[in-house]
Amino acid sequence: MQVEISRRRFLQGSATLCVVGAGITTTLFSSEKEKEKLTPTTKTGTKDVRLVPTLCEMCVNKCAAIARVENGVVTKLDPNPYFPKSKNMLCARGNAGIQALYDPDRLKYPMIRIGKKGEGKFKKVTWDEAFTYIKESMVKILDEEKDNRSSFLFCAGEGMAEHTFKMFYEGFGSANWLNHSSICLQTVASGYGVTIGEYPQVDFENTKYIIMAGANRAEAIVTPDTMDGFKKIKAKKNAAKMVCIDPRFTNTAAKSDVWLPIKPGTDLAFVLALTYVTLQEELYDKEYVAAHFNHFEAYKEMVITNNYTPEWAEAITGIKAEEIYKVAREFMENAPQAIYYPGRRSTFSKNDFQLRRAMAIFQALGGGIDCEGGLVFGGKLPLEDHESLAPMYENAKARATVKKENNAGYSDCAVVSGGGSWISWRNNFLENKHPYNTRGMFCYKHNPMMNMPNTKKTAQMLQKMELLVCIDTMPSDTVMYADVVLPECTYLERTDPVKTFAGIEPSIAQRNKVIEPMYDTKPVIEILRGLTKKISKPLFEITKKYDAEVQEAIMDSSEEEVYAEFDLTLPFAHSQEELNAHAVSKYPQAKENLQKYGVHYPDMQTYFKQLSANEYESYPKNKRFYTVNGKKPKTPSGKVECKIDSFTQKGVDAMPIWRDEYAFHVPEGKFRLLSGRHAQFTQTGTANNMMLNDLMHENYLWINKRVANEKGIAFGNLIEVTSSIGSTRLKAYPTEKIAPDQLFFIHGFGQEASGLTWTYKNGGNDNAIIEDTMEPVYGAAVMHETNVEIRKV
Amino acid sequence: MARYGMVLDYKNCINCKACEVACKEENGILLGADKHRIWVGTGEIEGEYPLLSIASSAFIPSQCQHCDEAPCQEVCPTNATYYNENGVVCIDPDKCILCSYCMNACPYDARYVDTRAMVIDKCTFCSDTRLARGETTTACQNTCPTKVRIFGDLDDPNSEISEVLRTREHFSLKSHLGTEPKLFYLT
Numbered sequence: 001m002q003v004e005i006s007r008r009r010f011l012q013g014s015a016t017l018c019v020v021g022a023g024i025t026t027t028l029f030s031s032e033k034e035k036e037k038l039t040p041t042t043k044t045g046t047k048d049v050r051l052v053p054t055l056c057e058m059c060v061n062k063c064a065a066i067a068r069v070e071n072g073v074v075t076k077l078d079p080n081p082y083f084p085k086s087k088n089m090l091c092a093r094g095n096a097g098i099q100a101l102y103d104p105d106r107l108k109y110p111m112i113r114i115g116k117k118g119e120g121k122f123k124k125v126t127w128d129e130a131f132t133y134i135k136e137s138m139v140k141i142l143d144e145e146k147d148n149r150s151s152f153l154f155c156a157g158e159g160m161a162e163h164t165f166k167m168f169y170e171g172f173g174s175a176n177w178l179n180h181s182s183i184c185l186q187t188v189a190s191g192y193g194v195t196i197g198e199y200p201q202v203d204f205e206n207t208k209y210i211i212m213a214g215a216n217r218a219e220a221i222v223t224p225d226t227m228d229g230f231k232k233i234k235a236k237k238n239a240a241k242m243v244c245i246d247p248r249f250t251n252t253a254a255k256s257d258v259w260l261p262i263k264p265g266t267d268l269a270f271v272l273a274l275t276y277v278t279l280q281e282e283l284y285d286k287e288y289v290a291a292h293f294n295h296f297e298a299y300k301e302m303v304i305t306n307n308y309t310p311e312w313a314e315a316i317t318g319i320k321a322e323e324i325y326k327v328a329r330e331f332m333e334n335a336p337q338a339i340y341y342p343g344r345r346s347t348f349s350k351n352d353f354q355l356r357r358a359m360a361i362f363q364a365l366g367g368g369i370d371c372e373g374g375l376v377f378g379g380k381l382p383l384e385d386h387e388s389l390a391p392m393y394e395n396a397k398a399r400a401t402v403k404k405e406n407n408a409g410y411s412d413c414a415v416v417s418g419g420g421s422w423i424s425w426r427n428n429f430l431e432n433k434h435p436y437n438t439r440g441m442f443c444y445k446h447n448p449m450m451n452m453p454n455t456k457k458t459a460q461m462l463q464k465m466e467l468l469v470c471i472d473t474m475p476s477d478t479v480m481y482a483d484v485v486l487p488e489c490t491y492l493e494r495t496d497p498v499k500t501f502a503g504i505e506p507s508i509a510q511r512n513k514v515i516e517p518m519y520d521t522k523p524v525i526e527i528l529r530g531l532t533k534k535i536s537k538p539l540f541e542i543t544k545k546y547d548a549e550v551q552e553a554i555m556d557s558s559e560e561e562v563y564a565e566f567d568l569t570l571p572f573a574h575s576q577e578e579l580n581a582h583a584v585s586k587y588p589q590a591k592e593n594l595q596k597y598g599v600h601y602p603d604m605q606t607y608f609k610q611l612s613a614n615e616y617e618s619y620p621k622n623k624r625f626y627t628v629n630g631k632k633p634k635t636p637s638g639k640v641e642c643k644i645d646s647f648t649q650k651g652v653d654a655m656p657i658w659r660d661e662y663a664f665h666v667p668e669g670k671f672r673l674l675s676g677r678h679a680q681f682t683q684t685g686t687a688n689n690m691m692l693n694d695l696m697h698e699n700y701l702w703i704n705k706r707v708a709n710e711k712g713i714a715f716g717n718l719i720e721v722t723s724s725i726g727s728t729r730l731k732a733y734p735t736e737k738i739a740p741d742q743l744f745f746i747h748g749f750g751q752e753a754s755g756l757t758w759t760y761k762n763g764g765n766d767n768a769i770i771e772d773t774m775e776p777v778y779g780a781a782v783m784h785e786t787n788v789e790i791r792k793v
Numbered sequence: 794m795a796r797y798g799m800v801l802d803y804k805n806c807i808n809c810k811a812c813e814v815a816c817k818e819e820n821g822i823l824l825g826a827d828k829h830r831i832w833v834g835t836g837e838i839e840g841e842y843p844l845l846s847i848a849s850s851a852f853i854p855s856q857c858q859h860c861d862e863a864p865c866q867e868v869c870p871t872n873a874t875y876y877n878e879n880g881v882v883c884i885d886p887d888k889c890i891l892c893s894y895c896m897n898a899c900p901y902d903a904r905y906v907d908t909r910a911m912v913i914d915k916c917t918f919c920s921d922t923r924l925a926r927g928e929t930t931t932a933c934q935n936t937c938p939t940k941v942r943i944f945g946d947l948d949d950p951n952s953e954i955s956e957v958l959r960t961r962e963h964f965s966l967k968s969h970l971g972t973e974p975k976l977f978y979l980t
Contacts, residue, residue: 046926
């Protein structure tokens, strides 16, 4: 971007930062005095140091870091070379994790709302006062709802302690669980899951050809794909060729050999045309197909008779037919060492599930499944399970959904997955369509206000909840609506559940506590320990009152025995350290290695070696897990599923086919809005990070330079972007990197929570204008189907 | 005694800015986008959508070139800028009078005013942090996802950097100025 080029422009940016920082009073969250003595960076020393291996939580990747602690202060986070997944690297966000720890805006103590919902006025309380408030409210609601445990909704963002929070949900006995999946990778994970049996990983290190479509690995970093991929395509020896398919010229496009701009939402036509060429010219791996495909002939016939030719696809995708022929032929020439990258992202278009199916089938046609240089499932080091609590509540109703009239499926989608459909749930709740009332909500490390389309509706939903309990580290837009705020400590102040990482080089890694929690904050396991102690018995009293089965059981045995099955405190009785030690108890030395190195895998001590200042080797090549399933898919049938007839009963196409309504169309005078990621920010969670804010203070609206010229829009002009559901304002960035009929800005800005000093009202909020439409299979939010208008303010 | 230099395999750079943040955190650099020791240079892309030039969109990571003939050292009236025992161009905050001659003299725009320490600061190859602790990598090199940088002793023929410079084609920035930079970009 232009702002990144010269120091002079940068100066303007930093001046703005000062004005914004000084102009806002946030008496509740940070005092002016604190801001004055703020020293955000600390030069590392040369004397006494304590080094603690931990895992990053600045995004989803969980890269391994080594924290440097000097005089009790975390002064630096360095990459941990022992972890094969993150391969001795830490990105900008990983390095800036220190600022998350020392953010003066952090939630510092429990709070109870004193103003109107959403107003952000709270009073400081003790943990006991907060727990008591929650108890009283829960007892009232549960009593009135006659022990329908599903009258409480539980939602959580992705993270290592999500599991801990989920144990609370399971023990409590609600059926309403919503997580990030329907605003994240539900369709891609499931598309690959049903087609080849698992959402796979990739082996970029040994591949020769990469189709990178709709995935921006230079800016949406995924480890180890980002490191392996870009090193591979720029390698001096045995470089892979990368073809980037993206409507926008991203940093990934900048690193590719070929960039093919595509009309948004038409990737399915592109893949079907690649498939057509492969079938028509018989380029596929015939042996592989004969051995490992179900319904190949039907699929072939469908693709050929539908005439999915490159010429047909050219009109839909905007990619020249000759390019499509070339990519198909090159891919199959290099297969199985060729990868159509599965991607890991939100759903962009309504056909996303079918797109992923078509991608998986195309990949399998070349035989590149479970093999070196192709898609891989990888090895896994299983952990010991721990006891969980799952009591049966007679009056707990099933998940709140809305069925179709004849009871054939759901009103919004064919399938309701474990993570649910956020938009469907929210909208049906608002429209009072659910079969029962949901009146309370627990929200852990999740920001529904900012993370899903149609912010207005989310605000209405949160308003409507009688009890909203937020467990978080920051005063987010969602926290503003909370009745009770329970402050969690940051990832550098807690040990989290140990996690096993499957892959070509499998390992177990642990987030170790670096320093003691600051302020009056706690890890979620301790928060839930305290909360369940307070609420477990009183809530059981309600179950006793309404649950005939429980009443009978007490008659048959004793209350004490029955309560033991309902005792919510049980999952949180042990410390995280004890739980982790148990989880890895079958691996000798694992507990010690996880504390000392943060990482463990069998034979680590003999396998691990440093190759150069930059390169480490975790496993010798002949010990890596490239092939774990005989190169077969992992579906129950052991075959690639081209055609799944059972889908048709649910109104889902049995095979990926193109439908005319998928075509890209923008009415005259409007633009298609695209959103996406950036290598310096993770969704909305890092927006207030002072260091990252310093790199980019706000998001900019990408608009084609020629269009901007016609409209008299210059760099930095404030633009109002309006859709059918709302509007947002941000500054313009005219560029040729985007098509004339499209606009783009990165997700995660435009926060309205005034407690976020550094990011309050910076830039535009995409979810204020993205229409809340869903794809038909899982009800996942569709992010790239909104047309907008613009106006220079 | 060494003669430290750095090789940049700049085509690997994805402009993620991990190096910039690692440098700031390691060396306690002030916030503010005008206050950075290292940066990634980008230019506006050439062409009109969809016919864009991929080659025109290079990312060029850069920092002090640690010239053997450093113009900033030459013009410094108080000898605040000096070469340390490893050939690294350093600054003595006690001697710096903020005259900013060095800022003007540097052809690489590698120096800036640190308004806290009141000194014209610059990259030191982490001499007083990481190297002083006996580490062998700079913060920017160590953290980089695609491992753009190789740091090492140019006088040691067996060092990785010497090996790379013998076997890979490379260039220096503005070498016609006679500054003899110790940063090398691989082609």
